[in-house]
């Protein structure tokens with residue numbers, strides 16, 4: 001159920017998370033253009049910007065991200081510097097926080113429940129600050145999504161028929177993310193990357209990326225797909241894939 005902004009903001013302000021680096025300080029907006037944009041302009045390490053709604057939410061590949069009031073969690077964590085592996089760690093943190101919903105990771109870092117995308121992640125970097133933006137659809141019913149997303153998007157509630165509390169989900173994700181950022185800083189890049197590769201579950205599968213179809217040979221250190229296609233072995237660092245024989 002969607003809650004009102006005052007209650008939402010009050011609950012976030014009262015959080016006292018058992019974290020070291022992430023989620024010690026919050027800034028909460030009833031509406032903003034984009035929490036990623038705000039963090040890139042104002043971020044300091046550990047700060048989390050949360051919005052009840054975004055008027056210009058940013059998605060991957062220059063797309064927009066639908067962020068209606070009260071329906072989801074739209075937040076950005078400010079991380080100092082460029083942390084290799086941060087987007088793998090972010091996907092795994094959301095995955096682990098939502099474990100009871102049987103989430104899946106879709107390369108590169110979408111989170112699906114069943115076949116529907118419930119979460120998108122966008123890391124942007126500028127002048128020593130990484131804005132790690134996470135959008136999670138929580139209370140949406142099918143009709144709450146823009147027409148063009150209705151076939152593919154879902155929310156935690158629409159995909160599981162359970163109810164969720166936005167602040168509880170936020171806390172769980174920040175606790176997982178804090179652990180991951182600490183592990184990455186302690187040199188656990190490869191173990192986090194391998195967990196993420198396993199969760200993506202596409203090595204050896206036939207995949208379509210835009211007009212090209214091929215078999216995924218591996219996912220490399222930077223997270224790029226190495227695909228054997230009709231025109232040779234190709235490397236893709238970004239893009240949208242579909243798995244023709246996928247469930």
Ligand code: BTN
Nearest residue numbers: 034057058059060075120133135
């Ligand atoms: C995607 O396209 O899959 C990534 C979507 C990322 C959306 C989140 S919502 C909070 C943060 N602020 C933004 O403007 N974008 C990210």
